[in-house]
Amino acid sequence: MTPNDYEFLRKLLKDRSGLMLSADKQYLVESRLLPVARKAGLSTLTELAQKLRAPNAEKLIVDVVEAMTTNESFFFRDKLPFEHFQNFIMPALLATRANQKRIRIWCAAASTGQEPYSLAMVLKEMSRQTEGFRIEIIATDLSTEVLEKAKAGIYSQFEVQRGLPVQLLIKNFSQVGEMWQIAPDLRAMVQYRPLNLLRDFSSLGMMDVIFCRNVLIYFDQATKIDVINRMSRLMAPDGFLTLGAAETVVGLTDSFKAVTGRRGIYSPNSAASGPAGGVLKFTHPPIAAGMR
Template sequence: MTEAEFEALRAFLKARSGLSLSADKRYLVESRLGSVCSRFKIESLSHLVREIRSGRSSALEKATVEAMTTNETFFFRDKAPFDLFQDVLLPKYLKERAASRRLRIWCAAASTGQEPYSLAMLLKEAAARMAGWQVEIIASDISTEVLEKAKAGFYNQFEVQRGLPARLLVKYFAQVGDQWQISPEIRSMVDFRYLNLIEDFSRLGTFDIVYCRNVLIYFDAALKADVLRRIANTMAPDGSLLLGASETILGVTDALTLDAAHRGLYTKTSGAGAPRMLASAVR
């Protein structure tokens, strides 16, 4: 693959997925796209780039984007965002949405489903407090392959050992051969949908809580600002956004305000731009 072909591939990936690959990531491209070449019987990365540029195969284009998408995730990843949901956000919205008894949650870039399923299990654990509530969890991703895995809800031993408490494994999973499948009850709580964050997602409606963790780090500054602005537009006036531990809005957008009491939590900026802090516990 020549330098010009690599640059063409970088431009293609950015245009289709927002993925901004630096010039030193050539090794990553070579390691991940070899399997795509094998699958489509393409003899080299140079030929793969030429096929993509020809526009003859949408299936090849899709497979190339999916191969370059990072799908690292696990149950209750980083723990703090889920403690925050359980101890701060859920009590807050149970109080503030008591009249409507409705709660909408969006997990963007949900990958193979461990994040939304973790939230679904926490909601099920809080069932005694949520009688009569209508809760919707929408989980989206750009990869149809990982969405199919997420919908099926099968995980191997390694996957269920990463962050998932043993009591929840026993309570909400059934062993099927050498796999574990999450219960139909939990699967039914999550609506998985294909969605590309660089495209319009206003049709999803308004959300009380948005999880968009560990995906914006792959976008350049301009696209990151655009996606954050549009996420803010989907949030209720008192909505909450959770980003990854290494992500920040500092110098990126003023549409959101950091909640000073909770790392990784952001609220929608009011007209005056003043921050609104959540109580540490609202019970």
């Protein structure tokens, strides 16, 4: 791959997915895109770059973006965010939503479904407390391919052993040959939709909880700020944003503030204002256009 080809691919990925690749990530591009090239009948990445520059390359561009943005995921990844969800976020929302009895949760980078299904399993464990509530989990991802896998909810033996306690495995999964499929009641709790965070996502409607973990790290500063600020406009004033362990809003925007003593959890900053800040345009609960 020539330096020119690498620059072309970097720009393409930045424009299409927000993915920022530093100059030293050539090995990553090669390892992820060579299989895409071969699948398209091409033998080198230079040929792939040529094909991507040509007209009518949209399908191939989607394949490239999906190959580069598909990231490994596992159940209850990092554990702590799910403990916060169960012990802090949900109790707070169950109290504040006692009348309207409705809670909306958005997994903004659902990948192959482990994160939304982990949340669904937590909610199932809390079924006594959540009785009478309508709880929606909306799970989105850029890649339609990973969303198909997520919808099927079928995982390998390796996948179900990383992060998932064995008690939850036998309670919530059934064996399908050598694979494991998540139970129908948990699958029914999650709605999957393709969504590019770089584009307008306001049609998702108001959210009480947003899990946006391990995505922002791939974006440049301006994109991070833009995505976070647009999320703040969807967020209920007393909602919660959960970011990945290596991510923060601090120093980027004042639209959210860190929740004291709850690492990785942020709440809308009602003091923020102006186009760059968290403008809370809605009062809760409007039923926004585009909601099912």
